[in-house]
Amino acid sequence: MSDPLAEAIAMLKLKAVLTKTVTGAGAWRVRRSDEGLSFYCAVLEGACRLEREGDEPLTLHAGDFILIPAAYNFALTSLVPPASPGVDTLPIEVAERHFRLGDPHADPEMLALVGHCMSESPDAGLLVSLLPGLVFVRDEKRLSLLVGLLKDEAQAQRSGKAFMLARMLELLFIEAIRSGTSLATPGLVRGLADPRIAQAIRLIHQEPARKWTVQALASRCALSRSMLFERFTEMTGVTPMGYLLSWRMTLAMQLLCDTGVTVAEVAERTGYGSASAFSVAFTRYVGVPPGKYAQHRAAVKHVGLADTG
Structure with a gap:
């Protein structure tokens, strides 16, 4: 789990x-x-x-x-x-x-x-x-x-x-x-304190590439669509689809730091039907295209290794 x-x-x-x-x-x-x-x-x-x-x-x-x-x-x-x-x-x-x-x-x-x-x-x-x-x-x-x-x-x-x-x-x-x-601020920890919302968060983490909708998550958590949306947003500070997007982008940034992982592979593992669709979403979210982001992180890593050598 x-x-x-x-x-x-x-x-x-x-x-x-x-x-x-x-x-x-x-x-x-x-x-x-x-x-x-x-x-x-x-x-x-x-x-x-x-x-x-x-x-x-x-x-x-x-x-x-x-x-x-x-x-x-x-x-x-x-x-x-x-x-x-x-x-x-x-x-x-x-x-x-x-x-x-x-x-x-x-x-x-x-x-x-x-x-x-x-x-x-x-x-x-x-x-x-x-x-x-x-x-x-x-x-x-x-x-x-x-x-x-x-x-x-x-x-x-x-x-x-x-x-x-x-x-x-x-x-x-x-x-x-x-x-x-x-402090009673919205976020991951507060969301995990609610059993139904915790279930929704775990589902997103378990299958980030799945084509989730609010209705699909709600049915798996024994809640109505509106109830899941309201409780999830109140507890975490973001909507269910907003959290799904942020977690996908988190995974994508981690994967793009790995040598040998292509943009197409990252797109598939984060739920996008094509590399182009993923590139558009990533660029909108992060501010730079995934290829450029990967090159920048590789350069930063190289400099860090050189400094410790």
Whole structure:
């Protein structure tokens, strides 16, 4: 059976950028602008606060975990932050991957594991848009186990470290999203919480090339056409056919990155009767023809390999 959440996260191709531990004492505030990178924080001891524009501050205690799949402007602060909102604290690196915040001479009042990661997917923006804006998890033992393993792997020097961190981050994302609470924004996760809408999403993922209609999906989900359309749109933020198109284009962009896959093959695997029909749809959706898109991604991949050589 198709697992849409796992598929979307696997397609993100997550790569750890930095994982570190931080301690804090006194009044401190660290403001970040990660420009869309994914950010996570696990509070191991003590407490701190998360400040995000448009939201009330969220107090985090030991055992709490937050995940922001696409982080922009936010801040972590002490429970009583500096009086001036414009005051930022400069982290002090006291050991490799370990930083101190606030009063460097006082006993630590908070210990946390924080980190951010990037997506190497060409369509990361589309995939992240399907996930919640913020995930909050409290006292979840399975997640705590993953956090401990991630911390151990990040701080050790073992062969295969990059591969292990990438797989752990995928597990961390999935476990956090399915066990936590998130903002009630439309998207994939909210849609999967409704059994009938989840069935429709799974059908689309299982057979993206099928000539789906709203009526065909509705009949497979034991709903009327109008009820499926309304509930699907309310839960996911897009219409059933809009979601089908976006998932087909997501698959197409992934396939076009694979060497040796022709445009005609991509068209067939994503439900288009001809390469020309697919090319028109892809160009309208992405902004460039599939052939040109594939050439661009191949050039980017070549440059990336050269940089690591």
